[in-house]
Amino acid sequence: MSAPRTYPQPPVTNFTQFDEDYEDSSDYDSDEDDYSDDYESEEENRQVAVAPPPPPAPVIAPAAPLPQPVPVLQETAPPPITVTDNHATGNHSENHDMTEYSNYDAPHIVPVSPKNVKSEQNTVETLPVEAPAVASPTADAAHSVPSALMSTPYARGLQVAVALALHAGKNLKAGGEDERHIVEGLAKAFPQHRVIGKEAVGKSMVPMLTQVYPTWFVDASNGAGPLRSPMACVSIGMCLKGQPVIGIVFNPFTDELFLAADGFGAFLNGEKIRVSQSALGLAAAVIGYEFGKGKEKYKMLNAVGRIMEHGCAATRSLGSVPMNLCYVASGRMHGTYAGIVPSEGWKPWDFCAGLVIAKEAGCHVSAIRNYGNKEEYDMYCGSIICAVNASLVSEIQHCVSQ
Template sequence: MTKSIPTPLLSHKYADYVSVAVDAALAAGEVIKHAFKQPKKVEEKLNHADLVTATDKAAEDLIFSRIRRSFPDHRFIGEESSAAAFAEGVSEVQLTDAPTWMVDPLDGTTNFVHGFPFVCTSIGLTVGGVVVVGVVYNPVLEELFVAAEGGGAYLNGERLTVSGRTQLTGALLGTEVGTARDDDTLDAMFGRVRQLVGRMRSVRCTGSCALGLCSVALGRCDAFFEINFGGCWDAAAGALMVSEAGGAVLDPAGGTWNVMARRVMAAGSGDLAEAMAAVLTKCELGSREAGPPGKGMGVSLRVAGTEDEAAVKGEREGPGEARTE
């Protein structure tokens, strides 16, 4: 594989950010790859399905230190550091307009524990609340996904393009069951899957939201959705990957996607995304599940050719409901 910045991004305005993110992801990947077949010390967070290992923590520390070395004034939101803050009573992470790195050091921890090879490091960067850089690296399969706003998405240096499928019939869906195990959430989650899969070809759950989104960007899956995942770190980089590969990224209810909403839906075309949303809006949410973005939660992806920077900023700051596409 080519472990470097894709050539078209070398002159991109965010090339420095991309370079540092790739370097950090590759370094964390070495830690994960080395530990993948070793005995692991596993701890539970919220329940027996929500796991963390010493490798998660070591990888996050390494990523943060690499990025801080180059950008000491930037902000950071990481899965493990946010979990620690939550344990100390800080219930919500706030996103500002400042450059902010969203890091999942090891997405797919359960896969990692069981030796299932769909594990990755996911690094996204927002500027002004909009995702502009994304890097997702699976060190076991040696797949390096890189995207920059307006510059395209790439796997090991090759440009990505979504499947382009427009109808539910014949589409392959990706999703995740999450870590909640209460009956209310499980009933809601399986209810959504039942309604969609009854109209689609089949479904795949591979244990990583970030890689699920990258699968849509790559065309391995035609669509992916998940509601109530851990936080922005799960979806920031992967959502940009889909958008830059020509796909559609929306909230599962059909409105614009917000990186802080803990909900995402991606598809190989706008038509397919709208068809999925038409089904999902009729499905019940569990009482503990995250609902659609509220007022003031604006656009987190800038779609090429449809909105300029001022328009996105105005919608992000302005009042009103999230618009539909």
């Protein structure tokens, strides 16, 4: 009989040693925590290492100096001009001259570029102190201020404006435009006056007239288009206490200088002009008209049609409202109108200078639609009728305002 099979016995577990090892397991956990902290620290260092550097601080340019505010002035009227006019006798009297206008405590201001214009309050800016010198008046008698106007309160204003108009006329004839030279010349001669230029204003709001500032309206290329019409002109007018008092219109193509001063007559190349006060009617009159930029062609054409249907000697369109007014003042036309519809876009610089010349030559002036029956013509109304007598103004008004 064989011996019984034996099997290997499992090792005896030392529970005492197991308990000791279990008690030492806290060291393992501590080591694990240390390892975890080291791992997180390495991750943070790795993130910091790969993070992009912070962008450099932006360079902030110093702020531009703010424009000096226009001082708020009390609305006090300027010193009055007392003028006694008698065209028949040529007797005039006045109590101060143009140089006294510099006593007004008002800054010289002109409209800024249309891009920066938001309202009437910010349509002006102060011109640079240094302005180009004003050209000396020409010695040519036809292109200088007549001696009859040299003793008036407007003599200096006329001299400066005539010199500037002649200079601008040369540029206009050569195909250029010189509004800035006129504006800066007036600014230097009359730093307390306000100057409003057509090109500077553009399509923005035209500043209103006040009782404080003597105000100039400048159009250095009125009626000048791509073809440089021979009826284009330089137009410079001045208003005092809200009313036009000086007018200069120079056509360099015909070499004609029209000028006038309120109460002292109108002149063409040094010779006084005055219209006949005959009772000429529309049927025998030569009538001028301008369409401007209006788009309501039927209303504008219907107005001309009613003039022709009524009957007149002839019609003219020169392409320039100031030249139309001067042609009526010099007897080359009997009447003219412009502004059938508001969209034609006529502004005060289209009327100011020619208005003074026409009225001083004895013409009658009205708006096409005289709302409120105002006695004084308003240059901001956008329309005008000018004729050699009051009855012709009424006839034209009746035809074109229907």
